[in-house]
Amino acid sequence: MGSNLKNALIAFLTPLPSILFYTSFLNNHPFLSPISSWCNHHPLLLANALFFFNIDVLFWLISLIQSSNWMIDVYWTVIPVMLLHYFQTHPASQFDLWRSRVAVALTWVWAVRLTHNYFRREKWQWGAREDWRFTDMAQQYGKNWWWISFFAVYLIQQVFLIGVCLPLYIIHTVNKPCNIWDIVAIFVCLSGIIIAYFSDTQLHTFVTKNEKLKEEGKPMVANLDEGLWYYSRHPNYFGEQLWWWGLGIFGWNLGFTWAFVGALVNSLCLAYVTILVERKMLKMEYRVEAYKMYQKRTSVWVPWFKWSLNQVPKEKTG
Template structure:
């Protein structure tokens, strides 16, 4: 998948497809596991796991698309492009695409256990599912609050340069806290 996205980035002249991988790889991995491991069948664990991953992926994809991620290159990759010059095409394969692929694949390893274990859900599984669901809610609320703040700045309804209300009053990056919490919840599940 990452190689296809890398080739697409070469054709587009921008690396934004790598950011899209984060929201589509885990749901695709769920489908692959279900197809390759059909013996587990339909069970609570698969339903809960796939529903949570789909919900998480939908939120992340919506956030990426609605904030103009499609077509927009992250400033860090633009800096790398300037630094590597004509060698950026191969440097991006290793430092951007394959590096993130390895990290994302290792983060998703627990999905195999979630989707292939035929045992009924346990209290730990329920706690993991609750943590995952709470993390998605935290991320979604953070997104909405940030979007409202950005709109207020754009419309000159506030002079604040930093959001310090709502969840942002309690955490500098509640969206990142939600993302980190999501992966721990998935591990628990």
């Protein structure tokens, strides 16, 4: 069995423990009777428990066997959908049907877009490589990485993913009629999905052309400065943040002021990732000068017009 097929099989089998447990709970299986009352009354705690044992522990053990943390990237696009349907079908749920259907549709569109972008970037391979940040951390921590990775890769993902998905939980715990703020939330979410899609597509086209130039022995283009990337250095990050903040509006509208906590934490994390990405760009000799000028003239996240050269502060000499 080839590694691609083997990894695909692993990816499809690993969520089965949670799925089987939850379906057994919904069907009132006798062996779950001692804890069925707890599962009924604590949907959010149950979601965290399933995440901990199925994602944190099982995914981590698989990563130790394979010496790669590739699978968490694939499931970043899948877990929100699984959580959404879990919150929707839990016996304790109550919700406005229209708002729930909109949340389902939006989340599936977001997930399909992000999943497509992931596999397009990875040339349709399962587990060919892990995120470069995990590889850097593995080199940094050396022999201790095997246990540090449990916290730095998996446990932290539980905080992020459960956090950003809290609005999906709120949507399915409050039965309140829709209002104008739901329309605002839909607009923000859709805007984020559209901006992220076009940003990632433009980036993919740029990278593909550069790979072809490299194969032909021709000079590569130093920097992507077209389309949405003309107005922002990271429009894909901006689009992704709009999506999560749009979900937060749904939760806030239902009376939960803390619904933005997950989006805020995720934005702070992406701010740090932005710094890491730009440091990486500046380590590539062929693009250093072009990227430095790009940094000076172009907005970091929010798409905006270029600053003119006269507005760029000159570096001191001597």
